[in-house]
Amino acid sequence: MEQKSLTALVSAFSRAYHSTQNTEKVKVFDDYLARKILTEDEYEQIARNMSKGIGFFNPTFVGTQDEALRWVVDNQLSPSPIGRAAFTERLLENAVRMGARQYLIFAAGYDTFAYRQPNWASKIEIFEIDHTTTGIDKQKRIQSLVTHKPANLHYISADFTKDNWQSKLLECTEFNPSKISFCSLLGISYYLSKQVFIEIVRTISKFVPEGSSIVLDYPDEYTYTDKAGERAKKQALMASAANEKMLASYSYMELEKILADNNFLIYEHLTPNEITDQYFKKYNEANPKHPIKAFDNVNYCLAVKK
Numbered sequence: 116m117e118q119k120s121l122t123a124l125v126s127a128f129s130r131a132y133h134s135t136q137n138t139e140k141v142k143v144f145d146d147y148l149a150r151k152i153l154t155e156d157e158y159e160q161i162a163r164n165m166s167k168g169i170g171f172f173n174p175t176f177v178g179t180q181d182e183a184l185r186w187v188v189d190n191q192l193s194p195s196p197i198g199r200a201a202f203t204e205r206l207l208e209n210a211v212r213m214g215a216r217q218y219l220i221f222a223a224g225y226d227t228f229a230y231r232q233p234n235w236a237s238k239i240e241i242f243e244i245d246h247t248t249t250g251i252d253k254q255k256r257i258q259s260l261v262t263h264k265p266a267n268l269h270y271i272s273a274d275f276t277k278d279n280w281q282s283k284l285l286e287c288t289e290f291n292p293s294k295i296s297f298c299s300l301l302g303i304s305y306y307l308s309k310q311v312f313i314e315i316v317r318t319i320s321k322f323v324p325e326g327s328s329i330v331l332d333y334p335d336e337y338t339y340t341d342k343a344g345e346r347a348k349k350q351a352l353m354a355s356a357a358n359e360k361m362l363a364s365y366s367y368m369e370l371e372k373i374l375a376d377n378n379f380l381i382y383e384h385l386t387p388n389e390i391t392d393q394y395f396k397k398y399n400e401a402n403p404k405h406p407i408k409a410f411d412n413v414n415y416c417l418a419v420k421k
Contacts, residue, residue, distance in 0.1 A: 127153055134147050134150065137402070151260050152253070189405050193407065198395070199302070211236070215326075218297050219298045220244065241268045250272055275303070276311055285322065299331075304332070316329065320379065329416075333416065335365065338361075339351060343412050367414070382419050
């Protein structure tokens with residue numbers, strides 16, 4: 116039986132921490148439901164484990180347990196989940212304005228967009244595609260928060276390492292292959308082999324029309340080498356410890372070719388410094404004692420089907 120994804124839970128924790136610890140201040144991204152989908156025990160256990168791990172993350176750190184937790188979250192855990200979510204939801208809103216009518220969230224995990232969707236999202240159908248175990252667990256958690264599932268939300272159980280996810284999506288009567296789709300592939304490229312990742316892009320290209328988009332984050336070609344930043348090295352070790360080993364990395368030219376081979380052109384691409392400047396600058400000005408920098412060796416990309 117599949118296990119719940121520990122990295123998905125930690126990602127939810129990091130979004131929850133960022134939202135609740137900055138109640139009166141500027142936020143990079145406000146996932147105000149993330150805290151509610153974690154139980155008290157889960158939240159406290161993750162917080163305890165992370166603060167106790169300060170020696171691994173920052174051997175020279177001196178401070179209280181709460182200060183240690185803040186350092187770990189701001190430096191190690193939250194930059195990717197909050198940065199890529201802010202990037203994606205800004206682009207999604209723009210895509211809807213330009214005519215997108217379907218939002219496909221691959222490996223949805225504990226994403227909460229469908230439950231805090233703004234008014235403009237009522238124009239779209241939302242499809243959360245994930246492993247059965249994670250999907251069922253997420254739905255149980257959500258049931259205690261909302262009285263009704265949003266009418267435009269649809270769950271699809273699928274395994275991306277197998278060929279069944281495409282047929283599962285096409286079997287969903289609410290999905291329309293002729294409508295422009297916005298596809299979120301956040302946090303996926305790390306954990307799939309290149310062959311599987313390329314196959315996902317190829318398959319998406321077959322059933323979405325011209326003007327559809329893919330948004331993703333990906334580790335660059337130095338991620339698993341001695342040239343990687345310290346945070347990236349520690350992230351890889353954490354993922355391995357959670358039995359979710361990172362398998363692939365990509366150069367810009369390699370990713371560009373994979374996308375181009377499948378009729379996608381890169382429209383927007385951000386490096387870590389550009390991400391920090393665009394998405395973290397206001398937050399950092401408001402929180403000079405707790406600055407957040409975009410994660411080492413991780414880039415964001417928007418590609419549109421020509």
